[in-house]
Amino acid sequence: MSIAYKPDETFRDDFVYSNSDTAILRFPFPFIEDEYMYSVNIEPHVRGGETGAFEAVFDVDEHYIAECRERAMVLEQDPNRCMVLPHMMTAQWDTLELIMESLAEDYPEDFTLEKDGDAWTWTNRPLGIKDSFVFGDVDSLPLEPFEYITRQAQGDFTLQDQRENNLFMDGGMVTTQADWSLEFDLGMSFHEWHGPVPVAHEINVFDRALQYLLRLQYGNPVRRLNWTMTVNPRLDTSPENYPIWGPDRTTLTPENIGGKLHLRVELQTLFRLPRSNAILFGIRCYLASLDELTRVPKWGRRLHRVLRDLHPEIAEYKGTTRYREMAVDYLSQFDDGEPTSPGIGPDVESL
Amino acid sequence: MSKSRPTYSPLYLDKTGKRHLIVSDTAEIPAEALADGVTPDMFDERWTIAGHSKAIPGTERGAVADHEFRSMNHLLIALRRRLGEEKMGFRLYAVGAEGFLWEVRTAAVVVGMGGGEVQLNQVGSQARRVFCNHCRTITEGVTTNIVECAGCGANLFVRDHFSRRLNAFAGFQVDAEEPGDIPEIEEIYR
Secondary structure, three states: OOOOOOOOOOOOOOOOOOOOHHHHHOOOOOOOOOOOOOOOOOEEOOOOOOOHHHOOOOOOOOOHHHHHHHHHHHHHHOHHHEEEOHHHHHHHHHHHHHHHHHHHHHOOOOEEEEEEOOEEEEEEOOOOEEEEEEOOOHHHOOOOHHHHHHOOOOOEEEEEEEEOOEEEEEEEEOOOOEOOOHHHHOOOEHHHHOOOOOOOOOOOHHHHHHHHHHOOOOOOOEEEEEEEEEEOOOOOEOOOOHHHHHHHHHOOOOOOHHHHEEEEEEEEEEEEOOOOOOEEEEEEEEEEEHHHHOOOHHHHHHHHHHHHOOOHHHHHHOOOOOOHHHHHHHHHOOOOOOOOOOOOOOOOOOO | OOOOOOOOOOEOOOOOOOEEEEEEOOOOOOHHHEOOOOOHHHOOEEEEEOOOOOOOOOOOEOOEOEEEEOOHHHHHHHHHHHHHHOOOOEEEEEEEOHHHHHHHHHHHHHOOOOHHHEEEEEOOOOOEEEEEOOOOOEEEEEOEOEEEOOOOOOEEEEEEEEEOOOOEEEEEEOOOOOOOOOOOOOEOOO
């Protein structure tokens, strides 16, 4: 089935953005039950599952063209949103290969990869790109391979080098992030870059997650869902531009919160790369407003309960302090107290 | 609570090393920086910062154990050259302000020295270097919880999040959401 792209969407200024019924039903709703706590909620990243967002290795949806344009704008304004340390060149090529092969396999109408030995031709029809290059020859591409291919994918990516029994964030393309800075965190070890996250260190989530990831196998990628909330459908909620988007948090009212406040979900995927032994971390961002999500009755009930009962420190870390009570009040109208089914699925097939 | 802020401990003489160089950003090696039973004369060489413009290190390595430098930068220039010439068995120790320690550490990492071959211990001022996440300027010598950025002028809250690569703590505009809404400023990093 071909994707009905919405190329004129914007994620800043006038915020022209919405989710079609199809996009709502395939939204990766992150709460498996009516309460939330940090956990090592990692599962194999295999095609299929409780949400349509799990059907491809790298999910492409109706926002693809607009998101790629937004990324290009961020990079034009701030080139340091893409940084890769020099020793990661092999991992750059690994990333290019993985993304190209996956997109071509999952979306043959939109992407084609032709190989004749090391002479590759890449066709990206939605973005109107066709390039021939020599795999492994940096000079044969218009950009370094990691930046070249991640400009053509939705969501952020980071590259983790594995050494000293640890992971080091030694590269990334980060333009759609939930308030963390690649430029600041570049080069950090696993526990360092997770330093600011509250509560999770005390319950050893990061120790266990690191041990798990150090053993990640090539060919067996894994995924998890993470979430926060964002006022307006803004992809670039970076620390760099916090002075620009921070004031959005003061603009919510009981009248506009349903359309303005968005659940921001990250589909996080982790891949062992074959040549470099590095790990590629994909952080694919999905945005849906409260009004879009509550069209699914189960999700309306559950979102109300999760927000209402959220651990105070986690609520603070996710930046919801200013408006959480207002959001809970608003969502209460969608919660009739009925039980919800386990798992993240919407339980309805149409809206 | 921070998992990126480094922790330090008193320096001990690493017996697996063959040559030991200790560098300090003060004129004397501070005794409190060393572990019990360790004294400055146990190190093969002591590099210190005299803090005046006539200070000059000796020219003969090994013949003189004490070398004086004019400033941190003066010392780091010599140190980088020296590290490039050293071989296995060399151990490096640094004491001083945090900014100095991570300049030394980075110089050592560049030449391939590993974790155990370099020891750091912070003594003296707890002042922080603060990297503005918005304009990327580093403000030096910050002793308060909130500081005006030397680059863009934003009122930065100093986070407990440290980058060894940038040798700085992160700072973000504390009143970004409501301009002018600035918490009380307190001196907390003396």
